[in-house]
Amino acid sequence: MRTEHFLTRLDRAFARLDREPERPAHLQTPRMSRHRVVLLGSTLAFYLAIVVAVLTTSWLVRLDWQIMFFRPYEQWPQLHAFLDYLVVLGQRGPTAVMVAAWLGWRSWRQHTLRPLITLGVSLLLLNITVGAVKLGLGRLGPHYAREIGSAELFAGGDIFPSGHTANAVVTWGILAYLASTTVTRRVLSVVSAVVSLSVGATTVYLGTHWVSDVLLGWSAGLLILLALPWFEPLIARIEAYVFEVRERMRRRVEAGLVPEPVAAALTPLLSAGGKWQRRRPVGPVAPAAQPAPAATAGAGHSPVTVRPAAHLPRPHVIRSERTPVTPAGSRRPAHTERAGAAARGTSARPVAGG
Numbered sequence: 001m002r003t004e005h006f007l008t009r010l011d012r013a014f015a016r017l018d019r020e021p022e023r024p025a026h027l028q029t030p031r032m033s034r035h036r037v038v039l040l041g042s043t044l045a046f047y048l049a050i051v052v053a054v055l056t057t058s059w060l061v062r063l064d065w066q067i068m069f070f071r072p073y074e075q076w077p078q079l080h081a082f083l084d085y086l087v088v089l090g091q092r093g094p095t096a097v098m099v100a101a102w103l104g105w106r107s108w109r110q111h112t113l114r115p116l117i118t119l120g121v122s123l124l125l126l127n128i129t130v131g132a133v134k135l136g137l138g139r140l141g142p143h144y145a146r147e148i149g150s151a152e153l154f155a156g157g158d159i160f161p162s163g164h165t166a167n168a169v170v171t172w173g174i175l176a177y178l179a180s181t182t183v184t185r186r187v188l189s190v191v192s193a194v195v196s197l198s199v200g201a202t203t204v205y206l207g208t209h210w211v212s213d214v215l216l217g218w219s220a221g222l223l224i225l226l227a228l229p230w231f232e233p234l235i236a237r238i239e240a241y242v243f244e245v246r247e248r249m250r251r252r253v254e255a256g257l258v259p260e261p262v263a264a265a266l267t268p269l270l271s272a273g274g275k276w277q278r279r280r281p282v283g284p285v286a287p288a289a290q291p292a293p294a295a296t297a298g299a300g301h302s303p304v305t306v307r308p309a310a311h312l313p314r315p316h317v318i319r320s321e322r323t324p325v326t327p328a329g330s331r332r333p334a335h336t337e338r339a340g341a342a343a344r345g346t347s348a349r350p351v352a353g354g
Contacts, residue, residue, distance in 0.1 A: 029236075030177065032229040040226040047219040054139075054151050054160065054212050061151050064210040068142045072205040083202045090164030090199035095171040096123060103178070113239045115178050121231055121238075125224050126170050133220070134158040142207050162209045162217030165200040169221025172196060177225060196221065 030036075053060040073080055088094055096119075103115035139160035140152040153160075172195050176188035200214035209217075 029232050030229045036226055043219050043222050050212055050216045057151050060212050064212055067211055073207055083205055087199060087202045089195055090168040092167045099171050113242055114235060117235045117238050119174055121235060122170050122174055122224055130161060130163055130166050130220050160213050161220050162203055162213040164203050165214050165217030166221040168196040168199040169218060170224050173225045
């Protein structure tokens with residue numbers, strides 16, 4: 001009878017964790033192509049045009065005031081409750097948590113830290129670029145405007161460009177940037193564009209941003225996504241440094257240079273690689289036992305190996321490495337009478353009717 005070993009879901013999870021992190025071979029890092037450079041230059045020109053239009057109090061500022069006096073939230077009040085929830089898709093905290101959870105699962109499955117590091121780099125660039133312009137121009141929002149027709153610049157505000165809109169472009173657009181296939185990238189690009197457009201329009205509806213704020217927020221987020229290939233070497237260096245620190249800490253734990261409580265806490269984290277699959281026994285290692293000589297019970301008998309009574313401690317083996325035990329031979333116990341009858345050439349079963 002043969003017993004088969006079926007891997008449970010927990011076994012498969014540990015087997016995946018026991019693999020050494022590596023970058024998938026079929027994933028290609030985006031490069032700064034000529035098409036991307038053209039899009040980057042066009043977006044940058046549009047960005048500068050919006051800033052100049054607001055600085056010179058042009059027709060764009062007049063459009064801002066006209067839409068503010070139109071008050072869309074009063075024209076369509078039935079949409080207010082729904083759009084209050086929709087605008088959350090542009091808030092940095094909730095969206096960063098959701099996208100980081102998804103990219104964390106991607107990192108675990110693909111055995112690479114690139115998705116999470118790319119998200120962190122893009123959010124850092126977003127905070128630096130958008131935050132610097134916000135504080136530098138100091139524009140007030142529609143609810144705090146004081147002079148009709150004015151651009152409300154350098155008044156201590158932080159509304160220009162729209163942080164909700166730029167965050168929606170970057171946070172949801174990073175999913176399309178990290179997509180594995182062309183079809184997935186196109187689908188996620190459309191989804192991220194719809195979400196970012198909806199968030200920007202919602203902020204105008206709620207009266208929290210000018211139209212020019214939203215236009216600059218769209219272009220600011222798109223500039224970060226288009227410029228990300230320039231930061232791919234930095235992302236690769238950060239990933240290599242993290243794995244180097246992990247390997248260094250693993251060697252310190254292996255050598256016993258880390259206190260026992262800290263080592264016990266770090267062992268599950270450091271045991272994700274193939275080099276750390278077996279846990280080493282605690283205490284001094286006993287010398288290897290010499291096999292006992294074979295003792296014969298008598299002439300014509302097969303030698304019987306005498307095994308030592310006390311076995312040495314064996315290293316711990318994870319569940320995915322344990323081989324199934326297959327019993328050899330028949331499980332039916334031997335029958336002495338049947339063996340004797342077979343030797344005499346007679347049947348062990350009595351003959352009926354004799």
